Amino acid sequence: MATMKPLPSYKKPPVDEVVCGFRFEPLPELKVPHLGLLWDRFRQEYPTAQHAIPIATDGALPVDELTGVPIPRMWFISKADNELIQFQMDRFYFNWRRRGDEYPRYASIIQKFENAKSQLDAFIDEFHLGEVKPLECELTYINLIPQGVAWRSVKDLPNVIGDLTWTSDKHEFLSVPANIAWHARFELPDGKGWLNVKLSEGKRKVDGNGSPALVFELAAKGLGDDRSVAAMRDWFDLAHEWIVRGFTDLTAKEMQQKIWEREQ
Numbered sequence: 001m002a003t004m005k006p007l008p009s010y011k012k013p014p015v016d017e018v019v020c021g022f023r024f025e026p027l028p029e030l031k032v033p034h035l036g037l038l039w040d041r042f043r044q045e046y047p048t049a050q051h052a053i054p055i056a057t058d059g060a061l062p063v064d065e066l067t068g069v070p071i072p073r074m075w076f077i078s079k080a081d082n083e084l085i086q087f088q089m090d091r092f093y094f095n096w097r098r099r100g101d102e103y104p105r106y107a108s109i110i111q112k113f114e115n116a117k118s119q120l121d122a123f124i125d126e127f128h129l130g131e132v133k134p135l136e137c138e139l140t141y142i143n144l145i146p147q148g149v150a151w152r153s154v155k156d157l158p159n160v161i162g163d164l165t166w167t168s169d170k171h172e173f174l175s176v177p178a179n180i181a182w183h184a185r186f187e188l189p190d191g192k193g194w195l196n197v198k199l200s201e202g203k204r205k206v207d208g209n210g211s212p213a214l215v216f217e218l219a220a221k222g223l224g225d226d227r228s229v230a231a232m233r234d235w236f237d238l239a240h241e242w243i244v245r246g247f248t249d250l251t252a253k254e255m256q257q258k259i260w261e262r263e264q
Contacts, residue, residue, distance in 0.1 A: 193222010
């Protein structure tokens with residue numbers, strides 16, 4: 001890795017949302033009242049609290065061990081609505097999502113995640129809720145490419161993702177598809193996990209009219225045998241590198257130069 005070229009950078013990347021966090025062994029002592037106490041740690045910066053549907057692991061929702069009662073997932077949302085912290089009894093995430101602001105870059109994302117995790121660690125220690133034992137980390141970048149920016153239909157996909165083509169003159173019966181979905185998986189080095197890449201069609205919600213867009217998601221998951229704090233940071237740095245280099249490998253060079261203004 002040390003001999004590779006510098007990490008590509010873009011002045012105007014199409015990043016719409018970033019998820020940075022991890023899954024850990026469930027906290028058996030956690031009760032619903034603790035959720036409010038945890039929010040109090042974050043409330044100054046994240047003044048809005050919302051319930052969210054819990055995320056299942058292997059089809060099972062997190063529940064209280066004694067009663068079987070589901071424990072909700074909580075969102076703590078920033079004043080500007082562009083940042084949120086997600087917590088449930090076995091997961092913790094920091095999200096940035098575009099709300100008219102510019103993508104703040106990975107260095108800012110990872111720092112805010114680590115600061116939030118420090119507060120979580122202190123909270124769990126203070127209330128004797130158990131030990132945080134990481135199982136899997138996640139770093140996800142969701143990119144939105146609006147219709148009209150180099151593509152108008154499926155036949156224009158090579159203008160965005162060079163490996164995807166639809167050649168109408170090769171098909172006697174089928175017309176151009178109305179939509180498309182594509183998924184690929186790449187193994188991270190040294191058994192550190194996987195990079196999952198997905199392309200689908202969706203809608204831009206923030207602009208108010210739900211205009212069509214390509215949703216290009218790169219999601220790394222894994223960790224490795226070493227689950228220390230230092231190893232987690234190394235994993236996130238590795239995942240970020242694979243996401244950036246993977247994005248650059250898969251997207252069309254003309255888009256990189258003219259639309260996203262590649263710097264490296």
